[in-house]
Amino acid sequence: MPDHPNGFLDAALEYAGRGWAVFPLKPGGKTPLTPHGFKDATTDVERIRAWWEQHPIANIGLCTGKASGVVVLDVDRHGKGDGEMSLQELQREFGRLPPTCEVLTPNGGRHFYFAHSNGAVKGRNGLRPGIDLKAEGGYVVAPPSVLEGTPQPYTRRNGHAVCPLPAWLLAEASEDGREPTAPRTPTPAASGAEALPTPVCNGLTPAAAEGKSYLPNTPERAVLREAGMAGAPLRLSGYVLGPDCAPIPGAWLDFWQADADGVYGTGSFRLRGHQFTDADGRYTLETILPGAASGRAPRLYVKVQAPGGPVLTTQLFFPDDPANANDAEFQPALVVTPGDEGEASFDFVVATQ
Numbered sequence: 001m002p003d004h005p006n007g008f009l010d011a012a013l014e015y016a017g018r019g020w021a022v023f024p025l026k027p028g029g030k031t032p033l034t035p036h037g038f039k040d041a042t043t044d045v046e047r048i049r050a051w052w053e054q055h056p057i058a059n060i061g062l063c064t065g066k067a068s069g070v071v072v073l074d075v076d077r078h079g080k081g082d083g084e085m086s087l088q089e090l091q092r093e094f095g096r097l098p099p100t101c102e103v104l105t106p107n108g109g110r111h112f113y114f115a116h117s118n119g120a121v122k123g124r125n126g127l128r129p130g131i132d133l134k135a136e137g138g139y140v141v142a143p144p145s146v147l148e149g150t151p152q153p154y155t156r157r158n159g160h161a162v163c164p165l166p167a168w169l170l171a172e173a174s175e176d177g178r179e180p181t182a183p184r185t186p187t188p189a190a191s192g193a194e195a196l197p198t199p200v201c202n203g204l205t206p207a208a209a210e211g212k213s214y215l216p217n218t219p220e221r222a223v224l225r226e227a228g229m230a231g232a233p234l235r236l237s238g239y240v241l242g243p244d245c246a247p248i249p250g251a252w253l254d255f256w257q258a259d260a261d262g263v264y265g266t267g268s269f270r271l272r273g274h275q276f277t278d279a280d281g282r283y284t285l286e287t288i289l290p291g292a293a294s295g296r297a298p299r300l301y302v303k304v305q306a307p308g309g310p311v312l313t314t315q316l317f318f319p320d321d322p323a324n325a326n327d328a329e330f331q332p333a334l335v336v337t338p339g340d341e342g343e344a345s346f347d348f349v350v351a352t353q
Contacts, residue, residue: 007144009052012060015142016043020068023139024051024058028148030141038063038139059145064123065136071121071165071173072134073097073112076105081129083109090128090172099239099247099281099347100163103143106150110157111140114165115245121165122173133173158337158345160238163245204243205348206333208315211301213264218254221273224287231260231288236316236336238347239281240304247281248352254303255285262291262298289318297323297330302348309352316346 012022021041024033033055034040041063042048052058064072075083091097103111121135134140141147143154225233240251254274258264265271271290277283290298300316317324317335324330336344 008057008060009049011142011144012048012052013045015060015062016045016048019043020070021063022048022142023061023063024055025061025141025145027055027057027059028146029059030061030147032061033058037061038067038137041067041139060142061139062142064134064138064140066117066120069115069117070162071114071116071169072140073114073169074132074134074140075110075112076130076132077108081131083128083130086128086131090131094166094168096280098163098166098245099158099160099241100245101160102157104152104155104157105141106147106152106154111154113162114169115162116165116170121170124173127172133169135173156337157339158238158347160345160347161241161245161349163241203349204351205304205312205314206331207313208329208331208334210303210313213258213266214256214301214303215266215269215272218256218269218272218274220275222275222284222286224255224257224271224273224285226270229259229288231291233342234287234289235284235343236287236300236346237282237284237343238345240277240283240306240348240350241281242306242352243349245349247277248306248350249277249279249281250307251277251281251283251348251350252303252305252307253277253283253285253348255287256301257287257290257299258293260288260291262293264293292323295323297321297327299329304348304350306350306352309350312348312350314348318344 015022021043023038023041025031026033038061062068064070075087077083097112101113105111123135123138124133127133141154143156146153240248242248252274256272259271275283290300292298298318298321302314302316304312315329315334317330319335319338336346338344
């Protein structure tokens with residue numbers, strides 16, 4: 001449960017800001033508090049505030065389908081079927097799911113969020129044993145909601161962007177296995193209107209200042225932490241994605257940072273190194289948690305470049321650090337997502353040309 005009741009309201013407002021329609025559920029449960037359930041879902045800030053001011057610890061229902069442009073693959077581990085086994089079978093048949101926003105449920109299940117705005121997607125219960133597809137006419141319970149009798153809340157597992165719904169999963173949504181017919185997008189020549197844009201991963205990762213401590217030509221290495229080095233271990237991982245959410249193999253990442261005391265190793269390659277994403281567009285960095293330099297918020301500096309694309313220079317910050325509030329360079333979009341102890345994730349979305 002959040003540290004204070006406003007955690008539910010803050011989360012509901014964040015979802016609404018993404019264009020995801022929400023509505024309140026009974027505290028500790030999944031039952032709607034509004035008369036018409038998911039049909040009452042909205043992105044209207046005032047209405048959302050009114051709901052959660054009246055019910056400050058209400059769980060959050062997130063409407064799936066056209067109302068939010070979101071489809072959720074619901075993988076369950078309790079009940080008649082083991083959804084994880086079914087998911088493995090699906091991925092053997094169709095290939096791995098693309099990296100996308102993932103939520104852990106209190107009962108050990110997983111929700112995979114996908115974007116889809118080009119026509120309605122039919123929700124389907126029993127897509128496979130233990131797997132449902134939440135789409136048109138449905139909803140999911142969203143973080144940080146809690147279920148009575150379970151110790152853990154709904155929790156976002158990673159910092160991945162919400163990627164487009166895979167074509168094979170869209171096809172599986174129809175009972176006969178054929179892809180549902182989406183409405184034709186008018187072309188400018190036919191209607192004078194602009195065609196719908198290609199889906200994006202919540203926009204490109206914002207740039208941030210390079211600072212004064214950057215050194216070029218760092219060694220190629222993914223492990224910056226050295227034997228005997230002071231500081232809490234940190235393992236950062238994620239993907240480098242293009243504007244279309246496709247992972248980018250061979251993308252270049254160059255990291256540098258302060259040590260645990262907030263000191264940068266100027267003139268040396270201590271806590272500096274570059275690497276390239278693997279065939280799946282994934283990177284992993286083994287380092288330490290940086291200290292605060294001159295009272296500024298702790299951060300990692302990084303340059304990222306897709307093959308043939310422009311260089312993105314940016315910074316990564318850490319959640320709940322009190323120095324973030326007074327740091328002029330802090331941006332909420334650059335906060336890493338914490339995982340297990342000593343682990344965090346962040347996906348970079350970069351231009352490719």
